[in-house]
Amino acid sequence: MNEKSAISINSVDKVFNEAREDEVIALSNIDLDIKEGEFVSLIGPSGCGKSTLLRLIGDLLEPTKGSVEVFGKSAHQARVDQDYGMVFQHAGLFDWRRVSANIELPLELHGWSKADRSTRSQEMLDLVKLPDFGSYYPRQLSGGMQQRVSIARALSFKPKLLLMDEPFGALDEMTREHMQIELLRIWEETGTTVVFVTHSIPESAFLSNRVVVLSPRPGQVHSVIDVDLGKRSESTRQDSNFFAAATEIREALRAVEEQE
């Protein structure tokens, strides 16, 4: 991890349906800086604006006020430059494409040659531990396997930034823990920056360098918790530092609930 800024969010407000009866202030006065190579989780009660914040970073939404910079340029420019890969809560694979063709979709759009594409998609399939499933169709895979394919798709073009919205929400506990280890391995190997939305306290504690706790109505940064667990492995889950971090996050979330 170095000290260069990957994401810089300055006094951002996001209001949906402004000046209408159904106006929603989703985010208010958000300030957040994320360094290159950092793994940051967003956690908070449902509806507090986690997905909205992620979408702002990805330029899928525009801030009502304030600015979002990604790698020193506007979020829009970063999207056009394809600096990030996005994993949504639902796998969102194309039914009519084989698994490998799904992974190759962004490469196709970037104009890669067919040979390079298939080499890379096989690498990615190995990475997410689905080496033999390239010629399957998404509907022949379980939900968890599909989610891994969508992670492979997001990683296929080696983006500098990975935006993940509850990517493991649909997985069973065992697969989830396995995927967490895989994600950390990929993160260490590639050195990408990760912004990770989750509802799970242990998950955020286990994965992140920093956990951002959001409070709702309007969405605001309640607190930012530093987590330092060193190199993580399965045994880290029994580590006292891990429990301490989880407890700190839990207490912050309690405080958020009481605030309401």
Add this chain to the structure above:
Amino acid sequence: MKTAKAIRVILTVAVVIVFLVLLWEGYKWMGQKTDDHWPGTNFGLPIATNDTIMPHFVDVITELNADIRDGRSTMPMYAFLLKKAWFTFQEAAIGFILGLTIGMSLAILMSRWKVSERGLLPWINVSQTIPLIALAPVVVTWGRNQGLSDLISISLISTYLTFFPVAVSGLRGLQSPDSAHVELMHSYAASWRTTLFKLRLPAARPFLFPALKLAGSLSIVGAIVGEISIGRKTGLGRAILEYALRYAIFPERLYASVIGAAFLGLLVFGMINLAERYFMRRTREVAS
């Protein structure tokens, strides 16, 4: 596996045909016995069973093989019908392709701009309330003034029927991808065109093919009605009209020509099915 399936399809069709023929002949036999009454009652049958209204199936088939005059030459009825059907097929095919092109263009236009959907969709719906019989002579007269051949004019009438299901189902299909897929393409900074070809058109296929089957049948209906209202000498429509006028004398001929039209419909249906199998071959293997 594949041949087994083909045999099953053919067997099913054969069984259905045999069943329909038996029903026809059984009903006719009963009516002849009871003087067109339900057995044991005084209630009349809804359809009379004499040889004019319901000729024997065998007679219709025999008629298909009988010689008839076509201009100065004579030929068997089935050859005559095939010749006529070929003209109708050409008209229908041109009408279908034009209808597909126009329908898809409208669908793409409407999916691109919400304004055009609001402006066009009502008119597309209204267009189908104009009776074909009223429209056909207008198109033909207009076409002749423009120096178009009657074949093209008839095709245009057929187009008028076929573009509608294509436009409406095409629009639904193009709008079918959920917002997650659209957002994904957006996150790749994909252009509208790229999104159309990589996402919207592939996603529209399951909506489009049922509409194309309907459009296929409509293209033949349009061609036949067009031929009749134009008075074109060639084509199945003309044959059907002539035999309809002489129904009292040769009822078998009208039935024979209708069988010809039905076969043409089946042929078109089969072709569209083949196209569907080709274009959806990838997803077909997976049960939904």
